[in-house]
């Protein structure tokens with residue numbers, strides 16, 4: 001079979017409706033008016049878009065963007081226009097009567113009339129974004145308990161300490177360790193031990209606000225991060241949590257699962273490792289003084 005035996009498209013015009021994306025020209029005039037002088041392609045996206053309307057006014061499309069999507073796209077356009085660099089961004093487009101789609105945009109700018117004209121492509125990358133989100137969740141989640149893992153916690157904590165340093169707002173953390181968990185495993189078996197860990201995760205979450213985070217650091221060790229919470233408040237909450245757990249029956253008898261908890265408050269500007277070290281010391285002290293208690297280090 002030779003190359004000539006394959007069916008051939010006669011021109012680009014025949015191919016454009018077949019591609020899974022959109023070829024566009026996007027124009028922004030000096031006074032900020034935006035329009036799509038050219039918008040052609042295939043795939044789902046165009047089914048939901050009024051091309052005639054967008055040819056005159058791109059506002060129809062941009063107004064659909066919600067949350068941070070609008071400022072994100074507008075600043076990408078602004079950056080590209082200012083430095084004459086390729087426009088590359090992605091945004092979530094909510095569609096009426098259909099699921100939202102993720103769209104990747106890539107276009108080259110050129111000066112045209114009194115404004116900037118971009119020529120480029122928009123691709124529907126919804127499946128790719130869903131896969132990215134699934135993989136990110138997998139990387140950030142402890143498989144047994146479904147809680148955020150150490151990696152996720154450290155990223156979150158670094159973010160919160162920088163906010164706390166900038167605004168001078170309080171931030172406290174708890175380091176939590178199950179007492180004599182080895183004995184529990186030896187007596188009831190590892191599967192029952194796993195069950196305790198899972199139930200404990202659920203119980204702890206029930207005691208926290210939605211802006212707090214409880215993560216599994218590994219083994220039988222957990223950390224709770226409490227933004228906007230001073231030490232004394234964190235101490236009270238830790239003690240309530242400790243007491244509630246010691247009264248809960250995890251299927252191995254009431255009072256059989258107890259927690260030692262170390263708490264500490266972030267000092268504005270200190271390295272994160274210092275905060276963690278102090279909380280760790282507080283936890284060791286809680287173990288030292290007999291377990292099933294809370295120890296704080298200010």
Ligand SMILES: Nc1nc2c(ncn2[C@@H]2O[C@H](COP(=O)(O)OP(=O)(O)OP(=O)(O)O)[C@@H](O)[C@H]2O)c(=O)[nH]1
Nearest residue numbers: 177178179180181182183185190191193194219220
């Ligand atoms: N079932 C179960 N056990 C785990 C898991 N991860 C760690 N462990 C067990 O947790 C136990 C921790 O034991 P140790 O570090 O000696 O601490 P402990 O017995 O709790 O004693 P203290 O912390 O001093 O009160 C070990 O026996 C580990 O095997 C897990 O995912 N599932």
